[in-house]
Amino acid sequence: SDFVSKASHELRTPLASIKAYIEMLLDGEASDEDSRQEFYSVIKSESDRLGRLIDNMLNLSRIEAGIVRPSYEEVDFANVAQSAVDIIQPQAAVKDISITFQRGPLACTAMADADMVKQVYLNLLSNAVKYTPEGGRVTLTIENDDATGSVLSTIADTGLGISPDDLDKVFDKFYRIDNYKRVAKGTGLGLPLVKQIVETVHHGDVRVTSTLGLGSKFIFTIPYEAEGV
Numbered sequence: 001s002d003f004v005s006k007a008s009h010e011l012r013t014p015l016a017s018i019k020a021y022i023e024m025l026l027d028g029e030a031s032d033e034d035s036r037q038e039f040y041s042v043i044k045s046e047s048d049r050l051g052r053l054i055d056n057m058l059n060l061s062r063i064e065a066g067i068v069r070p071s072y073e074e075v076d077f078a079n080v081a082q083s084a085v086d087i088i089q090p091q092a093a094v095k096d097i098s099i100t101f102q103r104g105p106l107a108c109t110a111m112a113d114a115d116m117v118k119q120v121y122l123n124l125l126s127n128a129v130k131y132t133p134e135g136g137r138v139t140l141t142i143e144n145d146d147a148t149g150s151v152l153s154t155i156a157d158t159g160l161g162i163s164p165d166d167l168d169k170v171f172d173k174f175y176r177i178d179n180y181k182r183v184a185k186g187t188g189l190g191l192p193l194v195k196q197i198v199e200t201v202h203h204g205d206v207r208v209t210s211t212l213g214l215g216s217k218f219i220f221t222i223p224y225e226a227e228g229v
């Protein structure tokens with residue numbers, strides 16, 4: 001019920017603004033073409049936001065409810081990560097951010113759901129690019145952590161960083177750091193999805209360390225052998 005009330009609030013905000021702008025248009029409050037265009041573009045971007053919220057909410061709740069069943073196979077993490085890097089690269093290029101992919105000579109494989117793992121890389125890489133100013137650096141590292149028997153991935157950025165107060169909240173549903181809302185579009189559901197995929201689906205672990213103003217490091221591990229497989 002907490003989720004439902006938060007979700008309704010999140011959905012209502014863009015809807016209210018779409019309604020307000022349409023009413024102003026209907027009332028003829030946009031007298032010239034320029035202001036009409038401005039109103040249309042607010043309506044467009046708020047509808048886009050509604051769409052993103054609904055997509056992310058469905059995605060998360062389907063996985064949480066176990067409707068999307070993971071299909072485990074031997075996954076080569078470097079391959080999956082590379083395909084995520086290829087997708088994020090254009091966004092990084094726009095901001096002149098370099099993405100460096102560091103991988104050792106040994107293959108890093110684990111029993112996992114490749115599509116879900118790719119979603120984890122996509123969310124973490126996309127955040128790293130979103131919350132890093134122009135000219136910054138993003139580094140992705142994949143290694144075998146034999147001590148814990150898992151593949152360990154690190155996504156580090158030289159971006160805005162996260163204050164100690166916010167560190168434990170960024171994995172909460174809909175949580176977004178207030179000051180960063182202007183920096184990038186988002187729903188606050190990307191990291192909860194990451195946590196769900198890593199911890200509930202794969203019995204791994206995800207954590208973050210950060211220094212405000214210097215950057216953040218998200219680390220996740222996926223055990224070599226999936227439980228119950």
Ligand code: ADP
Binds near residue numbers: 157192
């Ligand atoms: P969003 O869709 O808003 O990016 P997420 O759940 O992915 O939602 O992240 C929650 C919040 O955590 C973000 O809104 C942002 O404030 C903060 N955050 C996430 N990743 C980073 C990062 N790499 N650097 C700084 N802040 C981050």
